[in-house]
Amino acid sequence: MSSLRLDRLLTLCIFRHLRSDVPGRGGFRLPVLMYHSVSDRSEAGVSPYYRTATSPKVFAEQMALLLAEGWEVVSLKAGLEALRGGRATPMKVVALTFDDGFRDFRSAAFPILRQHGFGATVYLPTAFIGQQPIQFKAHECLTWDEVRELHQAGIEFGSHTVNHPELVRLPWPEVEREVRDSKTEIEQRLGARVTAFAYPYAFPRAQRELVGRLRRLLCETGYESCVTTDIGRASAGTDLFAVPRLPMNDCDDAELLKAKLAGAYDWLAVPQRAFKTLKRLMSWKGGTNEGGN
Numbered sequence: 001m002s003s004l005r006l007d008r009l010l011t012l013c014i015f016r017h018l019r020s021d022v023p024g025r026g027g028f029r030l031p032v033l034m035y036h037s038v039s040d041r042s043e044a045g046v047s048p049y050y051r052t053a054t055s056p057k058v059f060a061e062q063m064a065l066l067l068a069e070g071w072e073v074v075s076l077k078a079g080l081e082a083l084r085g086g087r088a089t090p091m092k093v094v095a096l097t098f099d100d101g102f103r104d105f106r107s108a109a110f111p112i113l114r115q116h117g118f119g120a121t122v123y124l125p126t127a128f129i130g131q132q133p134i135q136f137k138a139h140e141c142l143t144w145d146e147v148r149e150l151h152q153a154g155i156e157f158g159s160h161t162v163n164h165p166e167l168v169r170l171p172w173p174e175v176e177r178e179v180r181d182s183k184t185e186i187e188q189r190l191g192a193r194v195t196a197f198a199y200p201y202a203f204p205r206a207q208r209e210l211v212g213r214l215r216r217l218l219c220e221t222g223y224e225s226c227v228t229t230d231i232g233r234a235s236a237g238t239d240l241f242a243v244p245r246l247p248m249n250d251c252d253d254a255e256l257l258k259a260k261l262a263g264a265y266d267w268l269a270v271p272q273r274a275f276k277t278l279k280r281l282m283s284w285k286g287g288t289n290e291g292g293n
């Protein structure tokens, strides 16, 4: 890796030494890893911070590391149960999540997860899940038959809206439809309750009124959690409708993954929030659903 990468540099050179967790101190933290595609797709022109593909080879290495380091690898639901103390909580629990419902989850990721007995949660944008594979972001998505088969094998499925829109740009009735219809469709297809939601694109944490309305909508619709692209690990005090995650891609070698799991990447939440606020202020035009009903 030759490109200059400030997040990696600061994480490994400074924050790893400051923030590494000491078991028993600071309470139980749940790292929730955020994957997208597990494929060999090249992202050569994309900054490592923004890449979303993990090659099957690197993914296998990452999973082997979790196993070797004694992590219990679970779905989001099981991870949040551990966080709430609903069962005897081992210190090293990590939840795996996969956004966008890509078909390579089944062909590349699932065989490795099954081999290790790991759990995972997959978030589906339901408009792209069909009887035949449908393309989304130049990847094929799972079909409903494949979703059913994976569900029977123990994979948890959650909603990632219907059309994967930027919810902040939609009139509120459309936000409601995206949240409700995706849940209903997955539940009907699987004959099982859906309680997990993944917010598409950047989470509008600074827009408190909007985040509050979204939380109420998700609660009323029967969701129990919402994961976001905000960086960090979840703690006992984390709002379950704004769960931070750790973004993963092909650049996460053993050193960086271990640092992320130990909390040495959490510092990025502060500049990430500041950057989002700045971006929002600079592009402020009004006209989003924030003020509507």
Ligand SMILES: [Zn+2]
Residues within 6 Å of the ligand: 099, 100, 160, 164, 200, 201
């Ligand atoms: Zn997505």
